[in-house]
Amino acid sequence: MDYELRARPDTCHWGYFDNQLDPVLRVESGSVVRVECLSHRAGDAPDLMMNDTVLAVYESLNYDERGPGGHIVTGPIAVKGAMPGDTLECRLLGVEYPLPYGSNLAAKWGWLYTQGETPLKTSEYVTIYKIDGDAAIPVFQYPWPSGRNSRKGDLIFPEDVTRLPCTSYRVPLRPHLGICGVAPKMRGKVSTIPPGVFGGNVDNRHFMPGTAMYYPVQVPEAMVFMGDTHLAEGDGEVSGTAIEGHLTVLVQLALHRQWTVPGPVLETDEAWMVHGFGETLDKAMTDTLERSLRFLKSRGLDEAEGYALLSAGGDFQITQVVNSIKGIHAVIPKKLFNHDTKE
Structure with a gap:
């Protein structure tokens, strides 16, 4: 571990991303960071889900200024040298459970x-x-x-x-980061609820230890936020939330300058997962398919080849249906390719 970022009133924000915030930590590409992430649902059972750390953040973040979203995020973390056009890799190495x-x-x-x-x-x-x-x-x-x-x-x-x-x-248990990503281009407070090209509230339950999510950098130094940690979640997150709980995560942040992703892309041992979003599931499906074709083009397939491959060998799954903007992800098995390098 190279750095540690504790959850404190000066490192946490309730309900928004903002690319104008000063970074609470600045790291080099490749750094491993231990980050404390707090759940916004600790108030549902404060006798069980609050310790001194959680209580200090809840008491210090002005109630009337919480929003426009509903999540607590830790950050932003600046990654030195990151610029728009780069890709940021966030590799989840491990998790700890501060409270059970x-x-x-x-x-x-x-x-x-x-x-x-x-x-x-x-x-x-x-x-x-x-x-x-x-x-x-x-x-x-x-x-x-x-x-x-x-x-x-x-x-x-x-x-x-x-x-x-x-x-x-x-x-x-399927512990994962519901929210992770880089700061969006839009200036001012951007709600944590809808996901987007920058990542944010993607809510892919597969983003577990041993996997990595890739994000297209939107602003200088990337400005990484994370939070909305889950103990478990099903595809769809149909009731509106997962099992929301505090997690302390160990992540590695690395830049890729010669490889561009069309939006959040998750890498597991077996597959690539390309995410798309839309106001309806129909629109999310179209967005996911188009982003998947761009992803496959970066791997050498033209649109006709990619379209055929996705129809014959890809799977499209609902990520979530409750974050204002719906999410679908394409699962593209790595075994479809002869090799697996990011060049």
């Missing part, structure tokens, strides 16, 4: 809220999970209390609600 609890909010921005034919159409509720070995188990639920803000980290104490027991089941 997480929260899922079935939220008013979830897929079934205001639609469908179930009681979920008009209700929000919280499920608190506890880490148990390699899984998370539900501990209790409660309906979200009327008049409280589910975006700004309101503290819901045990006496404020009736905590109801849950049916027992186990969700395998």
